[in-house]
Amino acid sequence: MKNIILIAAPSAGKGTEAALLKEEYGIPHISTGDILREKAKEDSQLGRDIKYKIDNGIFVSDDLIIEILKSRIQQEDCNNGYILDGFPRDVKQAEEYKKILDELGKDIGIVLVIDVSLETALKRILGRVVCPKCKKVYNTNTEDIKPKIDGMCDDCKIELVKRSDDSEQTYMSRYNTYIEKTYPLIEYYEKQNIVYHIDGNVSIDYTHNQVKKILGDKND
Numbered sequence: 082m083k084n085i086i087l088i089a090a091p092s093a094g095k096g097t098e099a100a101l102l103k104e105e106y107g108i109p110h111i112s113t114g115d116i117l118r119e120k121a122k123e124d125s126q127l128g129r130d131i132k133y134k135i136d137n138g139i140f141v142s143d144d145l146i147i148e149i150l151k152s153r154i155q156q157e158d159c160n161n162g163y164i165l166d167g168f169p170r171d172v173k174q175a176e177e178y179k180k181i182l183d184e185l186g187k188d189i190g191i192v193l194v195i196d197v198s199l200e201t202a203l204k205r206i207l208g209r210v211v212c213p214k215c216k217k218v219y220n221t222n223t224e225d226i227k228p229k230i231d232g233m234c235d236d237c238k239i240e241l242v243k244r245s246d247d248s249e250q251t252y253m254s255r256y257n258t259y260i261e262k263t264y265p266l267i268e269y270y271e272k273q274n275i276v277y278h279i280d281g282n283v284s285i286d287y288t289h290n291q292v293k294k295i296l297g298d299k300n301d
């Protein structure tokens with residue numbers, strides 16, 4: 082299986098698609114946001130610093146994120162491929178990532194860009210709720226991923242929570258950061274001929290079917 086980099090605006094559905102890919106192909110979903118949200122719970126200066134940055138949509142330092150990423154992709158479960166969600170976040174991180182891959186003898190793989198309109202992304206962000214235990218993402222504004230019981234995880238049976246950065250105001254700042262910093266990454270990878278665009282505006286199934294077609298073609 083190829084290594085996969087998922088790129089999309091915040092709340093476009095990266096996490097949902099990554100979870101489906103993980104289940105179907107048995108490769109790990111590495112969300113730098115999830116890893117950082119765990120670290121933000123620590124009662125330490127670093128934990129508080131990370132929490133402040135997440136709550137305000139500010140990037141954490143490249144040194145920290147590169148260290149986290151480098152150690153994560155060396156774990157055994159990454160040997161047959163992995164899905165990156167939230168990294169690289171800008172061209173500088175992509176250049177650092179390339180150095181790590183060369184050092185570890187790993188392949189860049191492919192880049193999947195999930196395109197959604199700002200309107201779709203905003204609608205999704207306002208309905209998004211997450212299980213604090215298994216991290217499964219639900220959406221009260223999207224029929225096919227509503228929790229069966231309002232406000233409760235289908236699997237863990239515990240209360241779903243809203244991410245602290247999922248307000249309309251923080252969203253606009255995160256979205257602008259995406260356009261300014263992350264969007265140029267697409268062009269960076271297009272020059273390497275490894276980018277595939279997916280229309281993420283329709284539904285979860287529609288997005289996933291497009292992804293499966295691409296992965297099928299690439300692995301034939």
Ligand code: AMP
Binds near residue numbers: 136138170
């Ligand atoms: P996400 O869950 O991907 O939306 O990430 C949530 C927050 O975590 C971001 O707004 C940043 O504060 C931080 N973060 C996640 N990934 C990165 C990264 N690759 N570089 C810097 N900060 C990140």
